[in-house]
Amino acid sequence: MRHHLIVLVSKFPPSSRMHLQQPWRPSTRDFFNYNRLVMLNRLGDPWIPGLQVFALGKERLLGVENTILVTGGAGFIGSNFILGWMEREDGRVVNLDKLTYAGNPRNLQRVFSNPRYTFVKGDIGDRKLVAESLLTHKPRAVLHFAAESHVDRSILGPDDFVRTNVHGTFSLLEEARAYWLKLNASDQESFRFLQVSTDEVYGSLGAHDSAFTELTAYAPNSPYSASKAAADHLVRAYHHTYQLPTLTTNCSNNYGPFQFPEKLIPLMILNARSGKPLPIYGDGKNLRDWLYVGDHCEALRTVLAGGQPGSTYNVGGWNEKTNLEIVETICSLLDEFCPKDPVVPHRNLINFVTDRPGHDRRYAIDARKIERDLQWHPRETFESGIRKTIFWCLENDEWTKEVTSGAYRQWMETQYAARDTRARAI
Numbered sequence: 001m002r003h004h005l006i007v008l009v010s011k012f013p014p015s016s017r018m019h020l021q022q023p024w025r026p027s028t029r030d031f032f033n034y035n036r037l038v039m040l041n042r043l044g045d046p047w048i049p050g051l052q053v054f055a056l057g058k059e060r061l062l063g064v065e066n067t068i069l070v071t072g073g074a075g076f077i078g079s080n081f082i083l084g085w086m087e088r089e090d091g092r093v094v095n096l097d098k099l100t101y102a103g104n105p106r107n108l109q110r111v112f113s114n115p116r117y118t119f120v121k122g123d124i125g126d127r128k129l130v131a132e133s134l135l136t137h138k139p140r141a142v143l144h145f146a147a148e149s150h151v152d153r154s155i156l157g158p159d160d161f162v163r164t165n166v167h168g169t170f171s172l173l174e175e176a177r178a179y180w181l182k183l184n185a186s187d188q189e190s191f192r193f194l195q196v197s198t199d200e201v202y203g204s205l206g207a208h209d210s211a212f213t214e215l216t217a218y219a220p221n222s223p224y225s226a227s228k229a230a231a232d233h234l235v236r237a238y239h240h241t242y243q244l245p246t247l248t249t250n251c252s253n254n255y256g257p258f259q260f261p262e263k264l265i266p267l268m269i270l271n272a273r274s275g276k277p278l279p280i281y282g283d284g285k286n287l288r289d290w291l292y293v294g295d296h297c298e299a300l301r302t303v304l305a306g307g308q309p310g311s312t313y314n315v316g317g318w319n320e321k322t323n324l325e326i327v328e329t330i331c332s333l334l335d336e337f338c339p340k341d342p343v344v345p346h347r348n349l350i351n352f353v354t355d356r357p358g359h360d361r362r363y364a365i366d367a368r369k370i371e372r373d374l375q376w377h378p379r380e381t382f383e384s385g386i387r388k389t390i391f392w393c394l395e396n397d398e399w400t401k402e403v404t405s406g407a408y409r410q411w412m413e414t415q416y417a418a419r420d421t422r423a424r425a426i
């Protein structure tokens with residue numbers, strides 16, 4: 001890799017106020033090592049050969065490498081993204097992850113020993129670590145997945161959500177900006193900061209409302225969605241004020257391999273297989289749009305490659321389903337694949353419980369912008385995606401056992417034991 005070097009040249013010895021290092025003349029080797037030697041005398045005129053050169057604080061303009069920095073890459077979507085990226089793209093991937101309960105390095109076992117993969121354990125709020133990681137690895141893009149992501153946890157304990165999602169994103173933006181300012185002009189232009197966000201920032205839709213577009217006003221309802229909305233606003237401001245080349249995606253509910261079994265789909269598969277109740281909040285008629293995680297990752301690659309800096313893109317699967325429909329589909333498929341499970345038919349396990357406080361009734365995504373401008377379309381239907389997901393769960397029993405040992409039990413206890421299981425669908 002080559003750097004730019006700015007030096008000041010002068011006929012005269014520099015004054016003591018200037019931090020003189022050594023009288024210095026660029027050698028042939030220096031010309032080789034640096035892309036461009038910018039040499040000015042004190043008046044700003046170009047260097048005249050033969051003059052003595054005083055290197056007064058060599059300022060290196062960084063040249064980026066074909067590396068991306070992913071935050072939160074040991075979580076559900078981040079690990080799917082890294083695995084998919086490394087199969088398709090060249091260049092290195094640096095994964096900065098704190099490894100909270102939701103981060104599992106085992107998700108990335110396939111790439112552990114690949115020299116193109118580097119893992120950095122740490123917090124996005126640790127500015128020194130973030131700054132060092134950026135300067136050491138010189139990424140051409142930051143893909144920001146790291147977050148506290150579970151709505152129920154945000155209701156029981158919002159602190160971590162504000163800390164990571166708001167303050168962590170702010171710290172990351174500040175360090176990304178400082179790094180970006182050190183890049184040379186062409187690398188500055190091609191650099192991207194991609195904020196991976198959610199459709200929940202738009203709030204809840206009524207039964208007959210049109211789907212969320214990129215112009216829908218933000219109206220977050222849970223501490224989780226409020227913290228993501230705050231982060232999105234900071235990203236927007238960093239583009240508007242500092243011209244940092246940002247991109248934001250707002251995606252609907254994902255499902256697929258490596259999803260932590262606190263979220264609806266993997267939780268229902270796990271409980272159904274072991275004959276435990278399937279807790280459905282309220283009347284089970286809340287609507288979500290569901291997207292297979294592989295399609296989301298493809299959308300992110302597409303936006304990174306062709307998205308307009310400063311823009312946001314809604315990403316969705318055109319798959320609106322009620323929670324009850326989702327659970328019934330899972331139950332029917334499990335009846336087919338696992339007829340010897342402890343309770344069959346699995347739907348006998350369905351159990352309506354007290355609703356989630358502030359539960360958003362409906363989300364729906366209008367994904368026409370990304371389809372029209374960037375030619376991205378989801379590949380999976382819900383029917384194909386859910387079959388893949390169930391197969392993955394059946395083949396990866398060990399993964400589930402590992403992530404549900406220890407602290408998981410404590411969470412299930414706190415989250416579900418207090419819910420009134422006598423609640424009934426209306």
Ligand code: NAD
Pocket residue numbers: 071072073074075076077078096097098099100101102103104122123124125144145146147148149150164168196197198199228250251252253254255260
């Ligand atoms: P996840 O909870 O599975 O993973 C989050 C990852 O971030 C974990 O690996 C965790 O260790 C890491 N992390 C948490 N705090 C951190 C910190 N302070 N510093 C560094 N790493 C930290 O989440 P997910 O479901 O994979 O979601 C990833 C992103 O996508 C989130 O930003 C989320 O808001 C967004 N999103 C998720 C969905 C969805 O359906 N899951 C949909 C749309 C958008």
Ligand code: DAU
Pocket residue numbers: 149150151152197198199200251252253254262263264265267279280281282286287288323356363
């Ligand atoms: O819309 C995108 C969002 O989708 C992401 O930003 C979030 O990170 C992700 O967690 C998800 O949020 P939801 O709250 O929609 O997902 P969850 O899987 O927790 O719940 C889906 C629906 O199922 C929701 O209406 C609540 C309901 N539910 C959930 C659980 C865990 C139940 O009925 N019972 C349950 O036990």
